[in-house]
Amino acid sequence: MNTIQEEIHDQMSRRNFLSSASLGLGATALASLLPKDSLGSDGIIGKPHFAPKAKRVIYLLQSGAPSQLELFDYKPMLEKMFGQDLPESVRKGQRLTGMTAGQSRFPLAASYYKFNQYGKSRMWISELLPYTQKVVDELCFIRSMHTEAINHDPAVTFIQTGSQQGGRPSMGSWVSWGLGSENQNLPAFVVLLSKARGGDQPLYAKLWGNGFLPSTHQGVVFRSGGDPVFYLNNPSGISKTSRRRMLDYLAKLQQDQYKQVLDPEINNRMSQYEMAYRMQTSVPETLDIKNEPDYIFKMYGEDARKQGTFAANALLARKLVEKGVKFVQLYHQGWDQHGNLPNDIKIMTKSVDQASAALIMDLKQRGLLDETLVIWGGEFGRGSYSQGKLTKENYGRDHHPRCYTIWMAGAGIKKAYIHGETDDFSYNITKDPVHVHDLQATIMHLLGIDHEQLTFKFQGRRYRLTDVAGEVVKPILA
Numbered sequence: 001m002n003t004i005q006e007e008i009h010d011q012m013s014r015r016n017f018l019s020s021a022s023l024g025l026g027a028t029a030l031a032s033l034l035p036k037d038s039l040g041s042d043g044i045i046g047k048p049h050f051a052p053k054a055k056r057v058i059y060l061l062q063s064g065a066p067s068q069l070e071l072f073d074y075k076p077m078l079e080k081m082f083g084q085d086l087p088e089s090v091r092k093g094q095r096l097t098g099m100t101a102g103q104s105r106f107p108l109a110a111s112y113y114k115f116n117q118y119g120k121s122r123m124w125i126s127e128l129l130p131y132t133q134k135v136v137d138e139l140c141f142i143r144s145m146h147t148e149a150i151n152h153d154p155a156v157t158f159i160q161t162g163s164q165q166g167g168r169p170s171m172g173s174w175v176s177w178g179l180g181s182e183n184q185n186l187p188a189f190v191v192l193l194s195k196a197r198g199g200d201q202p203l204y205a206k207l208w209g210n211g212f213l214p215s216t217h218q219g220v221v222f223r224s225g226g227d228p229v230f231y232l233n234n235p236s237g238i239s240k241t242s243r244r245r246m247l248d249y250l251a252k253l254q255q256d257q258y259k260q261v262l263d264p265e266i267n268n269r270m271s272q273y274e275m276a277y278r279m280q281t282s283v284p285e286t287l288d289i290k291n292e293p294d295y296i297f298k299m300y301g302e303d304a305r306k307q308g309t310f311a312a313n314a315l316l317a318r319k320l321v322e323k324g325v326k327f328v329q330l331y332h333q334g335w336d337q338h339g340n341l342p343n344d345i346k347i348m349t350k351s352v353d354q355a356s357a358a359l360i361m362d363l364k365q366r367g368l369l370d371e372t373l374v375i376w377g378g379e380f381g382r383g384s385y386s387q388g389k390l391t392k393e394n395y396g397r398d399h400h401p402r403c404y405t406i407w408m409a410g411a412g413i414k415k416a417y418i419h420g421e422t423d424d425f426s427y428n429i430t431k432d433p434v435h436v437h438d439l440q441a442t443i444m445h446l447l448g449i450d451h452e453q454l455t456f457k458f459q460g461r462r463y464r465l466t467d468v469a470g471e472v473v474k475p476i477l478a
Contacts, residue, residue, distance in 0.1 A: 045449070045453075049450040052411075053478070054371060055447075056372045057175070057373045057374075058318075058374045064337075066378050067397050069111050069381075070342075074124040078111070082392070083107050084107065091427070096398065097150055100385075107390045108385055108386075115127070118133040121416035131358070135361060138360050139360075140409065141407050142434050144419065144431065144434050145405065145436070146429060146434070146435060147435070153201070160208075160329075161465075162466055163467065169211035170189075170211070172191075176326060181325075188327065189218070190327070191220065192222055193313075193333075194312075194313050197344065201336050207331070212456060289304070309351070337382075338396040360410075369410045374408065375408050380400060381402075384425040414477065420432040432475070435470070437469040440470055441473075442473045451465060
């Protein structure tokens with residue numbers, strides 16, 4: 001008996017023996033509930049609760065909170081009242097961050113950039129977004145988003161996991177656990193990271209973590225350059241054949257251990273080993289964009305040729321959903337503009353505008369947009385008054401959770417539609433508010449999931465992505 005087998009044998013304590021003996025039938029039943037194959041390609045609900053409109057999701061999260069006032073929510077009143085204080089009747093003593101709570105004045109700042117109407121829908125869009133202007137009739141804008149968090153870390157954690165505290169499963173993990181994977185050679189949940197400028201809010205692995213769900217459902221980060229996935233390649237001197245033999249032998253040992261201790265994480269670990277083995281072939285092939293035709297790079301922009309840019313990741317997102325990846329989460333950092341906003345937001349929009357529009361057009365021309373849901377937006381919005389000194393050419397904006405704008409497109413979403421309204425200052429919502437949990441419930445609904453039924457019992461309580469809230473936003477559904 002070798003060392004590993006001896007260790008397994010030693011774990012057979014009196015308690016484990018009695019448990020195994022008394023739960024023999026239970027173990028048989030548990031085996032019938034395990035995934036049909038080692039990759040866990042079947043989701044926990046077997047099939048969607050109802051017919052889905054979307055098969056896949058691409059979430060373009062703009063980390064740092066883009067200003068709706070410079071991009072999507074045109075407010076002429078700010079031009080008329082430029083430099084005047086935000087009326088107290090509008091602010092109503094609402095909570096501010098520590099960065100502006102001490103200001104003696106709250107001077108209104110009009111956008112430095114001009115707006116105009118575009119498309120058959122005549123939607124107002126900023127001059128900062130010339131490519132988005134061209135696809136505006138494919139988009140659904142929600143101008144009445146609001147959240148509970150006022151600072152970045154809890155806000156981005158909230159919109160990704162349904163809780164302001166870390167430790168809950170990411171939305172992509174819930175989808176992976178519920179629906180499983182369409183491609184046995186790629187993860188169901190993939191994460192891509194990019195940034196256009198430095199010094200912005202950091203991102204943490206908790207945002208794409210599996211929380212209390214089985215570890216096979218955590219997001220897999222595809223990195224730019226070098227090895228796209230850590231520890232994917234074989235070590236020096238190890239061939240693919242020898243790795244296969246090692247995995248087969250390890251699987252036998254793990255099966256022996258599972259029979260003794262009935263820990264499902266043992267099966268999860270083997271699933272991850274097997275997935276990594278298959279990804280050795282599938283990932284390099286999927287991430288290879290050299291064979292993309294020139295017209296694709298012209299569509300996405302020349303940045304698409306540079307690994308790690310938003311444009312390159314947007315193109316990869318299309319390739320991933322084309323291969324059957326269920327949930328692609330793209331994080332783009334750099335949107336936190338408390339000062340020098342006119343200059344910095346120009347850098348940011350230039351980094352995302354062309355590629356975001358190209359993604360919509362590319363999915364559409366391939367017949368994928370009707371089954372792919374695309375979401376674009378940040379964790380909260382920006383205030384209508386200036387943080388610090390105000391001039392027409394330079395100002396900053398503080399965090400604003402009371403209202404902000406996102407857009408959605410694709411599977412099951414109305415085209416050329418605006419949902420919700422804000423006041424003349426884009427400070428308060430005046431019609432059809434949409435909470436973060438409502439957005440999450442709607443995304444799950446489009447995937448064929450009843451958000452109230454997809455629950456996981458942990459520490460004596462049943463959890464779900466939307467906690468104890470969330471209503472599907474039916475008016476935006478096609």
